[in-house]
Amino acid sequence: MPSLPPSSGSSGSSRVSLRLLRYFAATAETGSTTAAARLLNVSQPSISVAIRELEALFDDALFARDAGTKLALTRFGARKLAQARQILGAATAFEIDKRGEGDAGEVRIGVFRTLAPAYLPAVLRLARERYPRLAVRFVEGDLAQLEDWLHSGQIELALTYDVGLPAEIGREVLAELRPYGLVPAASKLARGKAAISLQALAREPLILIDLPHSREFLMAPFWQFGLQPEVRYRATSLELARSMVANGLGCALLITQVPASGQSASVVEKPILEETVRQPLVIAQAGTGQTRAAALLAECVREAVSETMAARAIPRKAGTAPARKLR
Template structure:
């Protein structure tokens, strides 16, 4: 029987995913020599070279290393599920969940979901990571997240998804004193004549611009930012309009300016916040408890409803 440890596999997969022993060392808070020794022990144990070391340029996988990496990921996933399910089956439910959230919606929904869940299950540790959609998808596929919260846009068929709220229509964000802000609603044509402040994260950027291009409109993007609050502040300072889906519970920006939320008349595709997880990765018991809690939580405008999995 080959002698190896899960810790060695964890070090190895982290090196592969960061493509660098130095970066893996920073992420794991482990000295580089310890990681190098662990990988060398794996190579000696299985009598094959797993990594190609490139001087000052990181590492890459050998063909055998690629196959070994896929099997190591699966073994670590099964080990994690075993640990979490065993902890959750004890008299006092415990365990750990790692949740990813799309950065523009994370502050509005996720803290209250976690806070409420922790009151019901204080023994379950919930770790949170927010980022862009491609980062969340990579994290799901690499087993870094149990589930992720994001908008149902530009997603592939590798995940199951459940709606967390009713589809939301985009709205126009305008300075409170802007003439269009005095109207009950606006059109995309009217907005396209104004400078635009764009939320510059994928897939939001593509989605918002497509609302115009599908109608042959091309607004001038005066400013773009990946921060939803920076977008709100630029609009509040009169630098243009924006289109958003996420609706903060205040109309006041960080710097004290008032904003107007105005409905858009045009027919357009709505956007739905979803809870996503991999089809081929059965959620652990703690993750299922958190998902059940989220399904039954009211996110403000509508009660969470379970959608079809596809």
């Protein structure tokens, strides 16, 4: 089994093998040694011994032992998991290249919950068509969760908005999106092709996307102009917010644009009259290294965003803002 040299300062003869790293990563992913053993088809004691070996080698705890039934990574453990993911990814890439299958491998991506319906299906379709041996695993989360998962190494990439991302998170801007008003098709605000003002939108009951960071960002344009709309309902999904607007329960200020196939005649998207904040749509990643599998998936993400926005721009409805160019 290939192995790595012991860390500096270690007095023992233990070596960090890929097997130990796989056991550690599986435990972190599943939250228990029992679940990790089932995942890897090994005995539970083997997993427990591997964790103890690593902790003895590093002379530090990888998991908090008082966190309830589910094992939780310590701060040190989260850092080591990110390193382990990189090593395991590099080892997989080495084995794949040796077999002449450079477009194979496994990659984990996180997608902001409201962005997933708009872009993730196209990402998965492109990945399947172009790289059938590429295994894509995805999770949906809010902005705070995606940041945590990037730091802990649970995901390699994130398709998200650049809202409060720390400097150590790398990012590639795919587009800059402006907020738009979503109004019922039968309302006065839906009439004509002209943009609507934030003041007019603020006079209507507001349906707010209620997710960490999102709620503040979506209220910021109103606050920027001294407006305080009445938040009548709070939704945690884009689909629910759009359905509420379609049923005449209020209006919404949104950033995420739905694909042309998901648009409804019951709602109208209206550009905002005032020049306000623009939201960068980004591919984010922690660290400087990128596996071959992650690079291939990032390529699919870029094209999916471009493809989805271009499709929206072709049969544009009255009152719908044109899609912005990618940078």
